[in-house]
Amino acid sequence: MPLLKVDSVTVEFGGLTALSEVDLEVEAGGITGLIGPNGAGKTTMFNVICGLQPATHGRVTFDDKDASGYKPHERARLGIARTFQRLEVFGSLSARENILVAAEIRARWSDEDVNPREVTEEILDRIELRKVADHRTDTMPTGLARLVELGRALACSPKLLLLDEPSSGLGDEETVFFARLLRDLAREGLGILMVEHDVELVMDICERIHVLDFGRKIAAGTPAEIRANEAVQAAYLGAAGDAA
């Protein structure tokens, strides 16, 4: 049984179909990519998974539980954490406080007895933000703020991590560091689903990739299969190559 199973999810906004009968699976301990052109429905899919967007039809099963009727904070307590494409850092707090508050919120709902301050310091080291730990996050460059969001998500010690364009704003060196960090996290058993425009990064670290186009899933497979897929070429990769 996969960690996350999305069954034929459809989302309609008035007359517009943002997602149409999309299936998706994420395994624990693996990195799954979700790619597609702008407006393909990737962020909508994230919102459906974490409960911010109710699906018109379809089901989200997480950890063998039907999570479809759960509210966002209840899904978080099941073990789903995420970052945002448009930053949602707690701007008036420092990087350390951003992570600390997440760890403290988790300490309230979790049975596990952990010390939020210790968790915070561990994460600061892990994502290498110690140098800017006391800076307010609304003054940070985007790349760093994305790392803060990642750290904050990790403070919930989730089973599934949803990353929405995590590498945008990162430099080359940072992207290398980031890829290694994600691989390590997956190796420790975390399931990761990432929306990412950096195709090289996706091909490099994902084991499976799902491709959305106009709200429909047009392909799923290993990076090699996706690269060879003609529909994907036409819809996305070719266009992305041109743009680059």
Add this chain to the structure above:
Amino acid sequence: MEKLLAFTILGIVTGAVYAVAASGLVLTYSTSGIFNIAHGAIGMLMAFTYWELVVHQGWPAWLALILVVVILAPLLGAMIERILMRGLRNASVATSLTVTVGLMVGLIGLAQNIWNPQDPRSLPKFFGLRKFELGGVFVTWHETTTMLVGLALAIFLYIMLNRTRTGIAMRAVVDDRNLVGMTGARPDRISMLSWGIGAATASVAGILLAPVLQMDVVVLTLLVINCYAAAMVGRLRSLPLTFAGAMALGLTEAYVIGFVDLRGSLIGLRSAIPTIFLFVVVLAMPEARLRAGRLVGAVTPRVPSFRRSLIGGAILVAAAGVLSSILSQGNLIRAGEGIALAIIMLSLVLLTGYGGQVSLCQISFAGVGAYAMAKVGGDGAVFGILAAAALAAFAGALIALPSLRLQGLYLALSTMAFAVFLDQMFFQQEWVFGNLGALPVGRLDLPGVSFDGVRAYFVLLAIVFALFGMLVLRIRRGQFGRVLAAMRDSPVACATLGLSLTRTKLAVFMIAAAMAGVGGALFGGLKTSAGSTDFLMLQSLPLLLLAVIGGITSVSGALLGGILFALPSLTPNTQIFGLEMAKLQFLWVGIAAVTIGRNPNGVAFIISERVRKLLALAPRGSAGIHKPMDPREQMEEVSEVAPA
């Protein structure tokens, strides 16, 4: 049967007025994203202007109508949009609400200064008392006009929004303002136009309603609550549903008046119908969806350390000690009122400044606290203070629970409606403050220490403020304070971390209510009585505004707010531009709030930053004032390499 028909007509007539006003409210809200609390106040001002022209100056009605409805009101609306609202598009709910509340309070002040509220006025109905018979029921021409105006407006709005270029552009602005800008239409102009139309509808509603209801500043201003109740049926967006809501509200009111026998303590129920209607609608609404991508940056003042807050508190108490031996008894009471109100404002620092939730009923909580103190601690028992805190917290939960699931705006507006409800169903009821309208309230009597004298009581107030201030700062520095800041900055991220927003909001709402309750109990003790007119909704508004002017994000801001309240009454003869300050309170508070509303940290923050610079205490480098980053700048930064 005839009775049913009569009250149905009455309901449709009332509903038509609500529909006219509410549609304007929806139009402005949906095209600009700003809820105009001053909508009723605009209608009030225009109705008074119309009265001035027709009754006082003797103009013909048609000429006055054209001048007011077609020229003055749209001009006022457009001016308000241009001068006050345009800069608020990306502001937080708290900020934009403050500005419109400021506008409302300012307009009330303006009207009360032009037209003395003591003089009775009445506005004649259209066509006098002429009427015709319909199925055995007499219908006046005024009522017929009202219905026809409602119908005409519905048709006008329908045609305009569906058939004209401007109307289609208006609907487009609602969907996506930036896209509209790209197609060459001018979103700013469209907003201005819709505010103009909105103000015109308010003026029409005011002129139609004033002859039936009462030519009264407050009564007409509170029309906004009925509009809000009607518009909530359409979730502040849909015009057809708003019309339906207005009709439903009008009919409900009419049927209750006609068929429900209201006596004794239920007599106030009649005027509470809009609030009850509103709460039913709110309860029936599905939970608000959280949306990402609405990051509101906030410049926040530093949080003083425990040591500093201790020193600050000690200075305050010492200053109060000195003042208590200088000021006269009368002035001590006035200054004491300022401190008591500052304690109530502290509750807003916690709720609004830290938590980002706006409440327009803190004075009502204070009143509930004063009531508890009067009943339990009439002789000054400590129990009275505890009862005040408990009862106010309970009231806070009662008010907050139905609306907490919704967004901040709905919560704030619902608190206002509930405050009006408490005015009628609680404070003005005989069983609350007795048939004299006031109860004696004891001054706190601790074992061994009595605060019976005004001087001692004044110092006590300062001590309580200092303690509460330290408590608020302690909360801010601690875990709960971090959660509050996180919730204010990004509710959506909080939810995805597993935080129950409802419970957090409820907690902060109850703590703030309890704090206001204690403030109210002490306020009552200062005046040794609490009465039915001491805690009306309308007094909550200047309170919020003064807190904002002082600085709602800091404890010193609340103190400053209290001082600003007390100063005009301490110096009653001060004249500015030949006008007495004390009389002008609503006006200056409103104007000040409108101008300062964009800086949520208020005067206290400006002063403290100035002082800091003067003393060169600010550490160099990053620790100065933090400016929030504009999301657009962030987008541009995407391509930049982040410093490691």
